Amino acid sequence: xxxxxxxxxxxxxxxxxxxxxxxxxxxxxxxxxxxxxxxxxxxxxxxxxxxxxxxxxxxxxxxxxxxxxxxxxxxxxxxxxxxxxxxxxxxxxxxxxxxxxxxxxxxxxxxxxxxxxxxxxxxxxxxxxxxxxxxxxxxxxxxxxxxxxxxxxxxxxxxxxxxxxxxxxxxxxxxxxxxxxxxxxxxxxxxxxxxxxxxxxxxxxxxxxxxxxxxxxxxxxxxxxxxxxxxxxxxxxxxxxxxxxxxxxxxxxxxxxxxxxxxxxxxx
Amino acid sequence: xxxxxxxxxxxxxxxxxxxxxxxxxxxxxxxxxxxxxxxxxxxxxxxxxxxxxxxxxxxxxxxxxxxxxxxxxxxxxxxxxxxxxxxxxxxxxxxxxxxxxxxxxxxxxxxxxxxxxxxxxxxxxxxxxxxxxxxxxxxxxxxxxxxxxxxxxxxxxxxxxxxxxxxxxxxxxxxxxxxxxxxxxxxxxxxxxxxxxxxxxxxxxxxxxxxxxxxxxxxxxxxxxxxxxxxxxxxxxxxxxxxxxxxxxx
Numbered sequence: 001x002x003x004x005x006x007x008x009x010x011x012x013x014x015x016x017x018x019x020x021x022x023x024x025x026x027x028x029x030x031x032x033x034x035x036x037x038x039x040x041x042x043x044x045x046x047x048x049x050x051x052x053x054x055x056x057x058x059x060x061x062x063x064x065x066x067x068x069x070x071x072x073x074x075x076x077x078x079x080x081x082x083x084x085x086x087x088x089x090x091x092x093x094x095x096x097x098x099x100x101x102x103x104x105x106x107x108x109x110x111x112x113x114x115x116x117x118x119x120x121x122x123x124x125x126x127x128x129x130x131x132x133x134x135x136x137x138x139x140x141x142x143x144x145x146x147x148x149x150x151x152x153x154x155x156x157x158x159x160x161x162x163x164x165x166x167x168x169x170x171x172x173x174x175x176x177x178x179x180x181x182x183x184x185x186x187x188x189x190x191x192x193x194x195x196x197x198x199x200x201x202x203x204x205x206x207x208x209x210x211x212x213x214x215x216x217x218x219x220x221x222x223x224x225x226x227x228x229x230x231x232x233x234x235x236x237x238x239x240x241x242x243x244x245x246x247x248x249x250x251x252x253x254x255x256x257x258x259x260x261x262x263x264x265x266x267x268x
Numbered sequence: 269x270x271x272x273x274x275x276x277x278x279x280x281x282x283x284x285x286x287x288x289x290x291x292x293x294x295x296x297x298x299x300x301x302x303x304x305x306x307x308x309x310x311x312x313x314x315x316x317x318x319x320x321x322x323x324x325x326x327x328x329x330x331x332x333x334x335x336x337x338x339x340x341x342x343x344x345x346x347x348x349x350x351x352x353x354x355x356x357x358x359x360x361x362x363x364x365x366x367x368x369x370x371x372x373x374x375x376x377x378x379x380x381x382x383x384x385x386x387x388x389x390x391x392x393x394x395x396x397x398x399x400x401x402x403x404x405x406x407x408x409x410x411x412x413x414x415x416x417x418x419x420x421x422x423x424x425x426x427x428x429x430x431x432x433x434x435x436x437x438x439x440x441x442x443x444x445x446x447x448x449x450x451x452x453x454x455x456x457x458x459x460x461x462x463x464x465x466x467x468x469x470x471x472x473x474x475x476x477x478x479x480x481x482x483x484x485x486x487x488x489x490x491x492x493x494x495x496x497x498x499x500x501x502x503x504x505x506x507x508x509x510x511x512x513x514x515x516x517x518x
Contacts (some may be wrong), residue, residue, distance in 0.1 A: 155347040157315050160339055162363040173363070177351045259350045259392045 045228040046111050053228035054235065061217065061229075065236050068198055068213040072244065075133020076194040078189055082134065083141025087179075089151045089172065090142075106140040112197055116204040121155040123218075125205050129213075132201035144186030148179025162175035184252040199237065214240070282308045284473035286504060290416070290450060295442055297451045297459035299509060305374030306452040306465075307427040309474070311442075313450065314341050339402045340414035344421045346401035348393040354380065354404050355389040361412040376492045382441060399430035403437075416448045423458070435461055438492065439473065456509060461493060468508040470515055477512035482506060 028046045034046035035040070041049055052063065086104070090097035119128040150221055152175055160170050202215035214233050221229040256262060271484060282305035290296055291311075298306045311317040312324055317393055326338065340361070348357045358379055362372040380389055383403040409417055423431045439462060442449050453459050459466050460482070468478040482501050484492070492498050 153347065155343045155345060156349065158311075159341065159343075159360075160345060160364070161316060162314055165362050165364045169364055173360070175351070180351070200454065235307075259394060261394075 024140060037093035038115040041120060042227050044223045049228050050231040050235065054232040057226070057229055059238055061214070061233060064212055064214045064217045064233070068195075068202065068215065069190060071129050071213060072133060072195045072240070075130050075198055076137055076187075076244075078130065078134045079190050079194060080141055083138040083202055084145050084183060085147060086138070087142050087145035088176075090146060091175070092167070092171075093192055101240070104139060104142060107135050112136050112200050113204075116201045120200070129198055129201040129205060133194040133197035136188040136197035136200075140189040140193065141183065141186040144182040144189075145163055148182030149175050151182070152178045175264075179201055181252075181256055181262060184248075184255065188245065188248045188252060191248045195237070195241050197243060200266060208229065241261075274420050278331050281473040286469075286475055288467060288476060290332070290364065290448060292415075292448055293446060295439075295449045295462055295464045296450065297453055297463040297466045298455065298469060299453060299459045299466050299505065301471050301475060301509075301513065302480075304469045305474030306469060310341070310375060310420050310450060310452055311373075316341075318367075320408075337517070338410055338414065338462075339416040340409040341417055342402075342405050342409045342417065342419040342422045344424055344489060346393070346403060346405040350393050351357060352392075353389065354367055354385060354391050354393070354396070357393070357404055358407045359413050360408060370462060375411055375413075379407040382410065382444075383407045385439065397430075398426055402426065402434060406438070408443070410445060410447070413445075414447060416450065417442075419451045419454050421451065421454070424453070425457075431458070431492075432490075439486065439488065447503055456502055456505050457493075460486065460498060460505050464504055466508075468505070468512050470512045477515060478508040480508060 019225070031046040032206050033046060034044060051186050086100070090101065093117075112135060113166040114133065116128070116132050119131050122128075123131060156168075156174060156178075160174055165173070198213065204211040206216035206219035214237050215231045221227070221233065282303075286305070286309065288309065289348065298309060300306050304479075311377055312319050349360070352360075355376060358371050359376045362375060377386075377389075380386055383406050385403055385407065386399060388400065396404065405422070409419075418503070426434065432457060435458065441447075451462060455491065464482060464486075466478075466480045466482070467476050468480065469475065470477045484497055484501065
């Protein structure tokens with residue numbers, strides 16, 4: 001028993017150490033190449049310089065980070081409520097679903113990079129950025145919620161019929177709770193996509209000469225050949241994406257842990 | 269209450285010319301091979317499936333439509349809401365009927381106590397064993413004080429020891445609540461132990477083949493399972509079942 005426990009513990013530590021070791025190795029190699037080859041920072045800055053830039057430009061970059069995060073969360077919130085609402089409406093009315101679902105798919109499959117410049121023409125900038133975040137993020141919520149609403153246990157559905165539950169009661173007491181794990185799964189996907197949507201729109205807006213989000217900083221730094229700052233901003237975007245993912249995973253776990261299989265620990 | 273169920277063909281003809289009178293207060297088992305339409309009969313009595321021919325009448329329609337539950341259903345699976353506690357699951361029929369929480373509470377507590385789960389009211393279904401989940405399902409079915417309890421092979425998925433225990437407890441409930449039970453099973457032993465009357469059905473298309481009444485008095489102690497009386501009843505029932513199977517093969 002103890003040997004087995006020790007093994008799994010060692011395995012766990014190894015699993016955490018390996019990616020860190022790879023990262024360290026990569027950074028050392030990167031720095032070495034830059035120093036040995038004497039590559040100038042406007043072509044490729046070393047990781048140490050990126051780190052120094054991140055610290056030096058922190059005030060500017062952190063402000064931009066906040067702007068991008070706020071946009072992302074606004075877009076995500078709209079995508080969440082919009083996606084769930086649309087799914088519920090589609091579920092209640094087949095006619096509505098048949099009429100609108102194809103357009104939801106079209107919105108999803110049209111590359112957002114191509115749509116963003118158009119949106120920026122017709123909408124105020126903030127609204128356009130939000131719209132981009134929404135367009136890419138709402139579909140997974142819609143699709144997952146629809147799947148969830150249709151995955152209700154048939155016997156439970158019969159039971160609600162036997163009890164003469166109204167449509168509203170079926171929705172509130174049966175369908176939405178049953179769909180919750182699916183909705184949260186969609187939300188997790190939507191979180192990353194909302195960030196992508198926000199970034200795409202900011203880049204497009206940035207080339208139009210306005211904006212202050214992280215992606216705008218990247219575009220701006222690129223014009224000024226401030227490559228270290230591009231890397232620093234990219235690092236922050238990456239970190240933001242990771243934080244969003246883990247936050248949503250945590251939210252999902254906290255909501256489902258009492259009853260859903262996915263939240264069961266394997267230790268028992 | 270007296271239910272006159274007459275039901276007929278259904279797509280693949282699950283039932284043909286099936287007639288059944290359910291007497292008030294009896295414990296009636298529908299016994300037959302898989303696919304003979306036993307479950308269909310229950311679903312039609314419950315109004316979940318409409319008969320394609322014939323009709324089902326309930327002796328007192330106003331009770332069927334009224335606020336009190338005329339009937340309730342126990343499925344083969346516990347069919348609980350995994351996101352809700354035992355208490356919330358049992359309270360479901362009352363909540364849907366818009367009873368206030370204060371009105372519902374004593375009835376829910378009583379139903380949970382009757383199935384012996386008072387200590388588990390706050391537990392979630394996944395924390396319970398298969399037998400306990402089925403008890404919750406039964407508590408939910410009796411919380412609305414139904415006149416008829418329809419049970420669709422409720423114990424089929426349980427191990428035999430749990431099943432024996434639940435059989436005894438079910439008889440206890442049936443006697444104390446004075447409810448009519450229509451119980452679908454494919455176990456001869458279970459039906460003989462529980463029932464005051466057994467209707468043996470033929471394979472698909474299902475018909476009522478034999479109608480057996482047993483006057484072994486209740487309560488039936490655990491010793492009944494090993495008595496000569498029980499063995500004789502089992503033999504009669506098994507023979508009827510064999511004949512029913514044979515009548516279809518011929």
